Amino acid sequence: MAVIVQKFGGTSVADPDKIKAVAERVMKVAKAGNDMVVVLSAMSGETNKFVALAHAMQEHPDPREFDMLLSSGEQVTISLFAMAVKAAGMDAISLLGDQVKIITDDSHTRARILAIDTDEIEKHHASGKIVVVAGFQGVTSEKNITTLGRGGSDTTAVALAAALKADACEIFTDVDGVYTTDPNMCKKARKIDKISYDEMLELASLGAKVLDIRSVSFAKRYKVPIHVRSTFTDTEGTWVVEEDELMESLPVSGVTYNKNEARITISKVPDTPGTASKIFTPISDADIVVDVIIQNTREGGLTDMTFTVPLTDYESAMEIVKKVCADIGAERFIGDPDIAKISIVGVGMRNHSAIASTMFQVLANEGINISLISTSEIKVSCVIAEKYTELAVRSLHDAFELDKTTPLEERS
Numbered sequence: 001m002a003v004i005v006q007k008f009g010g011t012s013v014a015d016p017d018k019i020k021a022v023a024e025r026v027m028k029v030a031k032a033g034n035d036m037v038v039v040l041s042a043m044s045g046e047t048n049k050f051v052a053l054a055h056a057m058q059e060h061p062d063p064r065e066f067d068m069l070l071s072s073g074e075q076v077t078i079s080l081f082a083m084a085v086k087a088a089g090m091d092a093i094s095l096l097g098d099q100v101k102i103i104t105d106d107s108h109t110r111a112r113i114l115a116i117d118t119d120e121i122e123k124h125h126a127s128g129k130i131v132v133v134a135g136f137q138g139v140t141s142e143k144n145i146t147t148l149g150r151g152g153s154d155t156t157a158v159a160l161a162a163a164l165k166a167d168a169c170e171i172f173t174d175v176d177g178v179y180t181t182d183p184n185m186c187k188k189a190r191k192i193d194k195i196s197y198d199e200m201l202e203l204a205s206l207g208a209k210v211l212d213i214r215s216v217s218f219a220k221r222y223k224v225p226i227h228v229r230s231t232f233t234d235t236e237g238t239w240v241v242e243e244d245e246l247m248e249s250l251p252v253s254g255v256t257y258n259k260n261e262a263r264i265t266i267s268k269v270p271d272t273p274g275t276a277s278k279i280f281t282p283i284s285d286a287d288i289v290v291d292v293i294i295q296n297t298r299e300g301g302l303t304d305m306t307f308t309v310p311l312t313d314y315e316s317a318m319e320i321v322k323k324v325c326a327d328i329g330a331e332r333f334i335g336d337p338d339i340a341k342i343s344i345v346g347v348g349m350r351n352h353s354a355i356a357s358t359m360f361q362v363l364a365n366e367g368i369n370i371s372l373i374s375t376s377e378i379k380v381s382c383v384i385a386e387k388y389t390e391l392a393v394r395s396l397h398d399a400f401e402l403d404k405t406t407p408l409e410e411r412s
């Protein structure tokens, strides 16, 4: 008998009929002789409504009370789901995070899971029940209700799968898997059958829409294979698993883009010890996360500093830079919010040379200028003008033949 965790997102349980349909789907798997744990999100839109309600009461809602409110959407879906199962003649029980004993730290609105007690779930499995658990919530040792951050139900599912040593962890959503790139940007985008945890983490901007990225870090740490798939079809989705030979044989697995960054350049900065810290300390003190940083050396003891920040923090970063420039005696600074970061990702990059230079060549052939480059072991990113995003994504997707299944893949 296998233990299977299945998580359904807000769009999958958006109304009573959808909840009934999901219950049918789960019961089929239960009837095949499996012990089921179902993790549910709130109905889509509900959590957002609670956020608005809280802000109508208090400008900065009290964190404890905010979590108390936000966690309530899941209580609705799990109880309705258990009723649907019972109406169809099987047995189920709904459990909140504190009833399971999903223990978290006390960082309200972004709590981390510290421990999960599996006794309660196992007891109900022993008596043949489908166990339905509220996603996104936990409880502190002081008995305060916490939430795991928006989209946190995926993490609940992965954490339960790890604690129960489940045979499978399936995340059901409204898309059928992870694609080689954004299908809205490139018609040739192809569903990926299998991807490694590290690639999934690097493809965050693609993956975030499909799978909450914190759940992937969790899955990697505890080696939980995740199957991301559609609620509305029976087709296989994408498996997020440990790296294997096939993945290493492919130089590139996906192309991703991020239009939500801005670039700032400070020119003719005195090249003395402590300058970088004078620039970046006030920026980090303002909670602004800097992504790519490049420093160029000039003649005459001067240097240029270029970096990117999230678009939402662009105005405040420019304000800070203005002050810092006067402070350190830099000649001038310029900003550009109309940029995009295009990345190619693949664990195979470790064994294939010339991937980066191919990328540069492809962009050059299209007449696209690269203003910043950054690399990691399994990723190459280029910052370009935003208006070329689509062209860059399509040309890279073509150049690395991401629309084609590989011979190895066909065999597996």
Ligand code: ASP
Residues within 6 Å of the ligand: 009, 010, 041, 042, 047, 048, 073, 135, 136, 149, 150, 151, 152, 153, 154
């Ligand atoms: N209901 C929560 C949210 O909307 C958690 C989740 O759906 O995963 O963020």
Ligand code: MG
Residues within 6 Å of the ligand: 009, 151, 154, 210, 212
């Ligand atoms: Mg989600």
